[in-house]
Amino acid sequence: MKSLRFTLSGPLACFRQPDVNAKVYFTYNNIHKVALLGLLGAVIGLSGYRNADLYGQGEKLYPEFYEVLSPLLVSVVPNVKNGYFSKKIQYFNNSVGYASKEEGGNLQVREQWLENPNWTVFLAQHKLDASIWDKLCDYMLRGQCVYIPYLGRNDFPAQISDVCLVELSVSKSLRIDSLFLYSGDLNTLDGGDPSQYLFVETAPTSLVPKHNFYEFGRYIFTNCTLPEDELPPYLYSDGVRQYSFY
């Protein structure tokens, strides 16, 4: 299978978790599928969440980037020890004036940011329309984009480097070297050696039609092995490492 591989990195990133807003906004540790599709949508110029209503386009089931790109399969490898990016909670003011109606017009924001995130991303065409896939590969390989891709906030431009097409083959080994989705019992993961690590994060996997809020899945990154009957679908290997596409 042909796959488009690239390194996605930046000094900082923040992929906001939607579940709390009282004190601190937290970030996911890894770029999740919906955010990644949004970033790719920016590259080839698809529109985002902007209310279709606002622009008189009638009610849509999904934002354009998701509607077009969701058939794509992706695989993400965090390039860091144990899959853990260091994070820091930043405290800053939004003093534009209209962000807060309290006296002084100052909005205090606490936000957790990822430091120096770096992922290797694989894309597979799967059921994506051939013309869109070709366009995407073309833009990526030539380092072109329509809108500026960023890592969760437009203060954090994304660096996309080492873009190339690689050949992957179907594989079925028990150890997966990328993030993968797994809803089974974590006790069945087999490690046993002291350098064992297990990273678990419930993060968005898709959008709900019409309302567009997230649906979640449990992403895992580990050096443990999986039981054979629990292996996720779409496993591919480049001869050295095995990647799970989702």
Added chain:
Amino acid sequence: MLKDLLNEFVNHPDFDVDTMVLDNYQLEPGLYIRFNNYNKMDELYVKKNTDLPENDPLVKWFKKADFYSSLIEMNKPVDPKKKIHSNNLFTLFCKRDIFYQEGKVHPELQEHIDRYFSALLNPGNRETAKILAAAHYEPLPEESVYCSKARFNAVLDTVAEYIKKEDIRNNCYIKLFLNAEEEAYVYESGRYLLPKIFNKNTYNINVGGRILGLSNTDMGMNAKKPFLEHKTTAFKVPYRISTEEALLLRKFYLWLFGQGRGGRPLYNGYIPVWEHAPQLLLVANEVDVRKPVIYLHFERGVDLTIDDCEFLPSFSDKMSKAIVFTNYFDNCLDKSSYKSGVLDKLSAVEAHINENLYAFQLVSNYDVKNIKVTEKLSQALANQIMLSREAMRAWLRKGYFLPMQSGVDKITMGVILARLQKLEFIPALAYALNVRFSLMKYFREEEKDMGLTIQTAYLNLREKVLNTKDTASCENDLEFYLAVGQLLRYFFSLSQAQTLHYDVLWRGITAARDAGDIKTEYRKYFQRYAHEININNPRFNNMLSIASSYLPKKEEPINLDALFYGFAADKIIYYKDKEDDKNDKEQ
């Protein structure tokens, strides 16, 4: 974040969530009375520091009934005027001042009770009715509400008598309960909770027959912060969940709120992933085997707010490489006072650093927004804590040592310089230096052991000062800085001032740009105290000649470590070795 936390909370094989919450549920101070049939009653008066017996059936009953009958928050009352704080027809909670006045039932109480019970009967808007209907709740039968109301009305005077008898003067809660089955309490609490569990029912939407609403846990919309709403998306509010999930989240936060150790509430902890130990929330020294954990830190106010949360894929309090805290002053200071030794637990290392480097000021100020300057905590130290606490916490609480590894030199020296302004006693400087040297050795393995090098140089200097008959001269920069430190300490000892202020002495030293400035500085003190110094003191003369004879290289950085070591170590000029001691005694 919340979904991962809930996964751990609900999948416990041994406990259901209600038991877990009730296990550490605390009764607020107040008077609790249960009315049984035939006008019998059971009372429990909880004062602020009452230790309740754990297995007492009555206490257990009150905990359960209270848990199911309390309001989610004051902004979600049943009684529209917020005077009555219970949520169902079996209970009547209010503050003592609402209930009682001048030895009798408060004249306005009846009005509150009427309003409360009519609010129970008419729960209000369409949205509420819709939610209750979806959960198959029938409207409350009028006669049971009137019956409860009559029962409460019948006992008001008895309760007022009781308050008078017990002489309850503070404005604590008066909580009255009718004895009903636990199931009835649970069922009725659902009638209150379901329509109120979301932040606001106007945000509810129906997706595939299920009602999803805006979560109320650590989440809110605020008219004064218009951009909490997502202006450009179709979903507008950030996080919609089902009623079941909302109820679970409320219970999870209540459970977290009740967490403590040894009678003191916890502010942070570790939840091991997929392990389901009986103690779901562990403190650092309980995580002794490397495992994936969720680190949590929370703020306690009226409610609980999570203000830090990170997933740590492989965390253990036990360090993979132990750290050796060496006493580099073991040749001079009283050995017992600095607790040197090998530490292999992050929590122990934290305690050691907190004590010896930060003078007990670090851990208590991890989360303080504006660190308060006090007698013991100078502005300079507060600044240093602000600069270094995130790196310290990442290492000591999360096991992530890279920020410390890169910043150890700057952080430890910065704190020591800040400490000098308010140094309580000279050995404190030695302790702080010990921590600095030990940490430098730990994080910079490839470099030479700085502490040991300086210690060796100090011993050579001592040898030289004690045993040189002619004028001693300086060999290297280490010797020069050690000698200057020694001289300054000596001058210091000659001062007649009642209280000595280190900062006067150190301001010049820390502001010095090169060795030349340092020389000027110590000469200043030499001039000031020269009248006190005997011209025939060979040790002083040697020390002075070592310091004066050194010619610094151009643009050589000041070696503050050696200078501080020289200052904190024993004064060679006053040196007495064991032989001397013996001779003294023999004479």
